[in-house]
Amino acid sequence: xxxxxxxxxxxxxxxxxxxxxxxxTNKYYNWNGFTVPTEYSTTELEYTAARNGTSVMDLTPMCKxxxxxxxxxxxxxxxxxxxxxxxxxxxxxxxxxxxEDGKVMDDGTIFKFSNTKFMLxxxxxxxxxxxxxxxxxDVSCEDATDTTAALAIxxxxxxxxxxxxxxxxxxxxxxxxxxxxNINGYDVLISRTGFTGxxxxxxxxxxxxxxxxxxxxxxxxxxxxxxxxxxxxxxMTRIEAGFIQTNTDFMAAEDSLRPVRMRSPYEIGMGxxxxxxxxxxxxxxxxxxxxxxxxxxxxxxxxxxxxxDKPAVGSVIYNEKKEDxxxxxxxxxxxxxxxxxxxxxxxxxxxxxxxxxxxxxIYHPEELEYKKIWAKCKVVKRQFFSPERRNKVPADxxx
Amino acid sequence: xxxNTHDVIVIGAGHNGLTAASxxxxxxxxxxxxxxxxxxxxxxxxxxxxxxxxxxxxxxVCSLLRPEIMRDLELYKYGxxxxxxxxxxxxxxxxxxYAHYHDHDMxxxxxxxxxxxxxxxxxxYSRDVLRQCKIIKPLLKMTPPDLTSFxxxxxxGALEFAKHFAAKDELGGLGEKEIYDTIRFYTMSxxxxxxxxxxxxxxxxxxxxxxxxxxxxxPCSPGSAYVLxxxxxxxxxxxxxxxxxxxxxxxxxxxxxTGCLNAHGGEVKPDNEVVNVIxxxxxxxxxxxxxxxxxYAKKIVSNLDVKRTFLKITEESSLPGEFVERVKNFxxxxxxxxxxxxxxxxxxxxxxxxxxxGGGGDMHFTETIEEMEGAYDDWKRGEWSRNPYVDMCxxxxxxxxxxxxxxxxxxxxxxxxxxxxxxGGWNEERKQxxxxxxxxxxxxxxxxxxxxxxHYEVRTPLELDNEVGLTEGNIFQGELTMDQLxxxxxxxxxxxxxxxxxxxxxxxxxxxxxxxxxxxxxANAAREVLIDMNIPQTGNYY
Numbered sequence: 001x002x003x004x005x006x007x008x009x010x011x012x013x014x015x016x017x018x019x020x021x022x023x024x025t026n027k028y029y030n031w032n033g034f035t036v037p038t039e040y041s042t043t044e045l046e047y048t049a050a051r052n053g054t055s056v057m058d059l060t061p062m063c064k065x066x067x068x069x070x071x072x073x074x075x076x077x078x079x080x081x082x083x084x085x086x087x088x089x090x091x092x093x094x095x096x097x098x099x100e101d102g103k104v105m106d107d108g109t110i111f112k113f114s115n116t117k118f119m120l121x122x123x124x125x126x127x128x129x130x131x132x133x134x135x136x137x138d139v140s141c142e143d144a145t146d147t148t149a150a151l152a153i154x155x156x157x158x159x160x161x162x163x164x165x166x167x168x169x170x171x172x173x174x175x176x177x178x179x180x181x182n183i184n185g186y187d188v189l190i191s192r193t194g195f196t197g198x199x200x201x202x203x204x205x206x207x208x209x210x211x212x213x214x215x216x217x218x219x220x221x222x223x224x225x226x227x228x229x230x231x232x233x234x235x236m237t238r239i240e241a242g243f244i245q246t247n248t249d250f251m252a253a254e255d256s257l258r259p260v261r262m263r264s265p266y267e268i269g270m271g272x273x274x275x276x277x278x279x280x281x282x283x284x285x286x287x288x289x290x291x292x293x294x295x296x297x298x299x300x301x302x303x304x305x306x307x308x309d310k311p312a313v314g315s316v317i318y319n320e321k322k323e324d325x326x327x328x329x330x331x332x333x334x335x336x337x338x339x340x341x342x343x344x345x346x347x348x349x350x351x352x353x354x355x356x357x358x359x360x361x362i363y364h365p366e367e368l369e370y371k372k373i374w375a376k377c378k379v380v381k382r383q384f385f386s387p388e389r390r391n392k393v394p395a396d397x398x399x
Numbered sequence: 400x401x402x403n404t405h406d407v408i409v410i411g412a413g414h415n416g417l418t419a420a421s422x423x424x425x426x427x428x429x430x431x432x433x434x435x436x437x438x439x440x441x442x443x444x445x446x447x448x449x450x451x452x453x454x455x456x457x458x459x460v461c462s463l464l465r466p467e468i469m470r471d472l473e474l475y476k477y478g479x480x481x482x483x484x485x486x487x488x489x490x491x492x493x494x495x496x497y498a499h500y501h502d503h504d505m506x507x508x509x510x511x512x513x514x515x516x517x518x519x520x521x522x523x524y525s526r527d528v529l530r531q532c533k534i535i536k537p538l539l540k541m542t543p544p545d546l547t548s549f550x551x552x553x554x555x556g557a558l559e560f561a562k563h564f565a566a567k568d569e570l571g572g573l574g575e576k577e578i579y580d581t582i583r584f585y586t587m588s589x590x591x592x593x594x595x596x597x598x599x600x601x602x603x604x605x606x607x608x609x610x611x612x613x614x615x616x617x618p619c620s621p622g623s624a625y626v627l628x629x630x631x632x633x634x635x636x637x638x639x640x641x642x643x644x645x646x647x648x649x650x651x652x653x654x655x656x657t658g659c660l661n662a663h664g665g666e667v668k669p670d671n672e673v674v675n676v677i678x679x680x681x682x683x684x685x686x687x688x689x690x691x692x693x694x695y696a697k698k699i700v701s702n703l704d705v706k707r708t709f710l711k712i713t714e715e716s717s718l719p720g721e722f723v724e725r726v727k728n729f730x731x732x733x734x735x736x737x738x739x740x741x742x743x744x745x746x747x748x749x750x751x752x753x754x755x756x757g758g759g760g761d762m763h764f765t766e767t768i769e770e771m772e773g774a775y776d777d778w779k780r781g782e783w784s785r786n787p788y789v790d791m792c793x794x795x796x797x798x799x800x801x802x803x804x805x806x807x808x809x810x811x812x813x814x815x816x817x818x819x820x821x822x823g824g825w826n827e828e829r830k831q832x833x834x835x836x837x838x839x840x841x842x843x844x845x846x847x848x849x850x851x852x853x854h855y856e857v858r859t860p861l862e863l864d865n866e867v868g869l870t871e872g873n874i875f876q877g878e879l880t881m882d883q884l885x886x887x888x889x890x891x892x893x894x895x896x897x898x899x900x901x902x903x904x905x906x907x908x909x910x911x912x913x914x915x916x917x918x919x920x921x922a923n924a925a926r927e928v929l930i931d932m933n934i935p936q937t938g939n940y941y
Contacts, residue, residue: 006512007498007755009505033504128519143515254523257530259574 010035013060014149014210022228029231032125032145034061039230044335046233050154050196051336053225054161056217057234059150059202060210063108065120065130069139073115078282079133080110081265083275087112092176092191096265096273102287103253103262104270105129106246109193111178119144119204123246124255133283149210153217154200154237157224159395162190162201164220170201171394184212192395195234197241199389199396224398239330239343242303242382244268249301249329249343264291267299268345269382301329302351303382306340306360307375309333315360317344317377325350328360334384341384342377355379405431407928408686408696409906410673410712411868413441414464416702417656417667418921419906419928421472423700424665426925426934431696432665433688435672435868439657441702442867442874443916445650449854452741452808453801455648456856457867458874459737459792459810460484460761462633462642463917464652465539471922471938477658480646482797485759489605490750490844491766497601498757501641509757514599524596524606530577531584532632539632539912539919540940542927543886543894585625585881590768592624600767607768608761611814612790613874613914615732617775618768622880629879629913642760644794648801652916676701676903678717683903686712698902698928702921703868704876705729705889705909713900722899725890729909730883733860733872734778736816738837740855742807745793746848761792764844774815781821783833787840788814807851813837818860818871825861833857875914876907885911896924904928 011034013019024041036058040046049055067076077084080095087093089112096107108122120130130141153162162170166183167190173179178191186209194200205213218226238245246252250268251261265274265288276289291297306312311333317326326346334341342360344351350358355378362373389396409420412434424430438444442457461481469479486500498509503525511518544556584592589610593603607618610627617623633642645651657667671692676699677685685695701708709718709726751758765771765788774784790812795801801808820829834857842848860872869876877883886894889909896904906924908914922940929936 006496007752007757008508009500009502011508030504033508125519125522128516128523131516255526257526257533259577 011146013058014207015058015060015151015214018211018214019058019228027230031061031231032063032123036061037228037230039232040228043230043232043236046227046229047236047335049225049227049229050198050200050233050237052156053227054153054155054158054221055196055227055229055233056214056221057152057154057229059152060145060148062145062150063122063125064144064148064150065127066142066144067118067120067130067139068116068142069137070116071137071139072118074280075134075137075139076110076118076120077278077280078137079130081274081282081284081288083278084110084112085278089114090178092178092193094176094273096270098265098284098288099253100284100287101253101262102264102284102291104250104265104268105253107244107270111189111191124252129254147207149205149207149213151203151213151217152194152196152200152229153203154194154196154198154229156199156389156396157221157226157398158200160398161217161221161224161226163397164224165217171397173395174393175391184209184216186212188213195241195243196237197243197383197385197390198237198387199392235330236332236334239332239341240334240336240385242343242384244270244301244343245330250345263299264288264297266291266297268301298348299326299345300348300351301343301345301382303380303384304328304342304344304360304377305380306331306342306377308362308373309340310362310364310371310373310375311340312342312360312362312375315342315362317346317350318359318361319350319354320357320359325358337385339384340375343382344377351379403431403692403694405429405694405696407431407698407700408433408694409700409702410686410708411435411441411702411907412439412653412657412667412669413702413907414443414653414656414916414918415906415908415921415924416441416700417653417660418468418472418918419700419702419925420665420667421656421659421663422922422925422938422940423928424660424663425471425938426929426936428932428934430660430665431694432660432667433671433673433686433694434667434669435689436866437670439667439669440650440653442863442869443649443653445648448739448856449741451803451806452854453648454739454808454856455645455650455794455810456739456858457737457863458649458916459794459812460642461645461649461652461916462630463915464633465917465919465922465940467540467939468918468922471940472656472659474652474655474659477655477662478647479651479655481643482646483641483643484761485756485797487605487760487762488751488755488757489601489763489765490748491601491764494750496750496757497605498751498755499605500756510602513601514597517597517599517602520596521602527580528628528631531581531628534581535628535632538885539917540923542896542923543888543911545892545895546886547892584628586621587624588619588621589623589627590618590772592627593768604765604767604771605763607771608763608765608788608790611771611775611788612812613735613814614879615730615734615778615815615873616878616880618771625881625884626879629915633915633917644798646798646800648794648798649916673712676713676900678714678900681717682901698904698932700904700906700924700928702907704731704870704873704907705905706731706870707868708905708907709898718899722890722893729889730878730880731870731873731876731909732878733818733863733869734815735872735874736783736813736833736837736860737858738811738813738834738855739858740809740811741802741853742793742809742851743853744805744847744851745796745807746809746845746851748845750844759796761790763789763791764840765789778815778817781817781819783816783820783836784814785836787837789837789840790814791841811837811841816859818864825859830857830859833859876909877913879913884913888913896920896927
């Protein structure tokens with residue numbers, strides 16, 4: 001049968017031939033218009049690979065934009081709230097950006113090659129936003145989502161795996177640094193970044209290299225407990241790491257149907273990324289300055305340590321008078337920490353001044369009945385899990 | 400001459416008349432519906448004009464029918480089943496096409512083939528339009544408050560209306576910016592609105608279609624953006640803006656309503672045209688039919704448009720002069736025509752890949768807004784559009800009841816077609832010429848189309864007026880512009896379904912919230928009648 005390729009429901013990533021072969025469950029989902037696995041075999045085992053060996057995840061659907069031009073440095077500094085003026089070449093920075101009302105649009109990472117060349121990675125499409133914002137700057141913004149294949153290689157043995165693959169001296173790469181390699185005849189950019197809160201790397205390459213890269217890495221990690229890793233497992237690791245996810249823990253400002261759902265950086269625990277003393281103007285500065293001065297932030301996003309072992313998925317949070325004070329945005333039982341943890345959006349002063357005597361109402365399904373649990377919670381640091389190996393230089397090697 | 404007495408007489412068995420009648424019958428009233436045609440359904444009708452093929456003769460797709468009404472009247476029990484569309488497409492002269500799908504991400508991928516920026520802008524556009532839909536939805540089932548009245552009911556009503564714009568949280572939680580957006584949206588042209596989001600002609604042309612269907616406005620006319628909203632505010636099972644086919648054609652809707660009415664003791668009497676409303680001391684007390692029968696009732700509810708109701712079947716002398724003047728000025732201009740075609744097989748449209756769900760719903764071939772405006776220019780001169788905007792679909796692709804297996808029924812809605820055709824008006828010859836012209840236009844995109852035609856029915860605004868009873872053939876029973884919406888519909892001071900005649904009510908699409916197979920005017924009117932009769936109401940609609 002001949003198919004007219006103009007009509008394609010969801011795109012395949014350049015790794016599809018490999019990920020679909022690795023999948024034993026045929027469970028896929030739609031990530032940014034691409035078909036990618038949610039789970040290859042068992043989520044728990046995939047999760048364990050990220051804390052025990054090496055996990056491999058297809059990151060290609062992530063939005064990627066190349067920003068080039070003589071004003072590129074000035075432009076990214078204008079776009080995001082963080083002060084990037086001192087950022088060094090070949091490093092990566094975690095960033096958020098806001099609209100003019102000071103409401104967060106998304107978070108992401110910015111890769112600096114030089115003052116005139118950057119790459120921006122994020123969850124929500126911002127091609128138009130970049131173009132509109134770039135007015136008056138000598139920059140060009142290209143969408144590189146389809147033209148860049150990306151893999152996340154994460155876990156304690158990930159450095160050794162990648163060294164076997166051909167990334168010499170990788171153990172010396174510092175967190176949030178990146179290095180250009182040529183492996184098996186292809187350019188591969190390796191950054192020490194990731195979404196698991198563990199030792200880990202992200203690899204960026206030409207789609208033509210995708211299958212070769214996947215095969216070589218799988219071979220390289222064969223004795224290092226390597227395993228492909230799906231979206232469900234990633235969700236577990238990112239909660240443990242306390243990383244936030246756009247449109248899960250907060251609504252992207254430009255996606256919010258209800259304006260009251262928009263959040264400022266201060267309301268999602270990202271105040272540390274807002275540099276109001278940055279000399280130049282940045283998008284949202286005026287509004288953020290006002291919010292900081294008046295202190296009228298309404299919400300906060302905190303970590304919760306919850307009694308019992310039943311995950312508080314979707315729970316409403318109450319104070320001792322049983323007044324509704326917020327909602328759980330992500331929750332899990334952590335297999336590594338053996339803790340019942342959650343991220344929650346609370347109405348201030350809860351979570352900031354009042355950290356005790358708050359409760360989660362958990363509906364735990366038990367064979368066609370719900371067990372209603374009233375669980376005590378403690379507000380804790382959102383970064384639940386951060387092992388020493390995560391930031392160690394040189395990185396741990398298994399030889 | 401027979402003399403009949405009932406609690407309520409409803410004039411006209413269209414979907415709003417039947418909705419109102421069913422609600423009142425459910426509340427325990429003795430209701431009779433008088434219909435001029437031999438068949439039931441008004442503009443929501445399925446008729447077999449060529450053996451083996453069922454046509455949705457007038458309205459052809461369903462989205463706006465309020466789910467609360469379907470639920471209250473238990474329309475599923477009487478056979479109503481809505482089949483959702485899979486997608487829609489605009490064919491292009493260069494052999495390419497533009498498609499929209501049921502799935503949001505598929506749509507984004509499709510738009511991206513034409514413009515990267517538009518693909519992303521579509522997310523912003525859908526969010527903004529959905530926001531407007533959310534604001535307007537609760538207003539649909541409200542009786543518009545009279546803004547000049549100081550009655551507690553009107554003051555609270557006005558407050559209720561305002562609440563939807565200003566209230567926090569679920570009702571929108573709108574800030575200043577969003578309220579400005581709403582006001583702009585209601586008054587802008589669709590071209591200006593789309594220009595704020597999109598760059599490619601084909602994206603804009605595809606989306607603009609909803610803003611001109613049924614209206615005598617062009618895409619550059621102020622107010623056309625609202626018409627788009629009017630077409631978007633429907634839903635199929637919570638999927639806002641989605642459209643679907645009514646299984647068995649649109650007649651299944653009115654058939655199901657008739658089923659509900661009968662089950663509650665009401666009756667529809669076809670072939671009983673009402674020619675006169677009988678009044679006594681400023682009250683409506685009954686109606687007289689063409690056959691010479693008289694019917695008397697406590698309440699009379701007219702499902703005819705406001706012009707027919709007050710200029711044709713009511714004595715002018717029984718009405719205030721200013722009211723009559725306002726009714727005469729009510730804008731109700733016909734602008735659409737239709738072809739219903741019995742096909743011997745499935746026509747090929749080479750622009751659309753085989754198996755593409757984009758071809759499963761509405762198909763078009765207007766590539767730019769300028770073309771659309773050009774079509775409107777022809778209408779202004781009293782001519783049918785030489786290069787028309789068409790909304791064509793083949794319901795038999797999804798619905799097995801419209802034609803035998805392998806055979807197909809095609810519905811072609813045509814914009815623009817004038818009521819008053821220049822140079823002598825409509826006659827049989829010119830009607831057929833119009834039909835042939837549309838067939839030629841479609842054949843440009845489908846090589847085997849003409850060979851498959853067994854029979855077709857041509858409908859001009861003149862037929863819609865004469866046969867269905869829509870004045871000038873306007874499908875909304877009155878233009879959907881701000882001067883004729885909400886508390887201005889049909890005329891200021893009479894937006895609460897009541898009329899200058901005591902005991903006489905309106906339930907047609909000439910009243911709030913307006914046209915489309917929505918049922919809301921009928922349900923709202925029934926509520927007002929029941930309030931006046933002190934009868935308690937139940938159901939999801941109140």
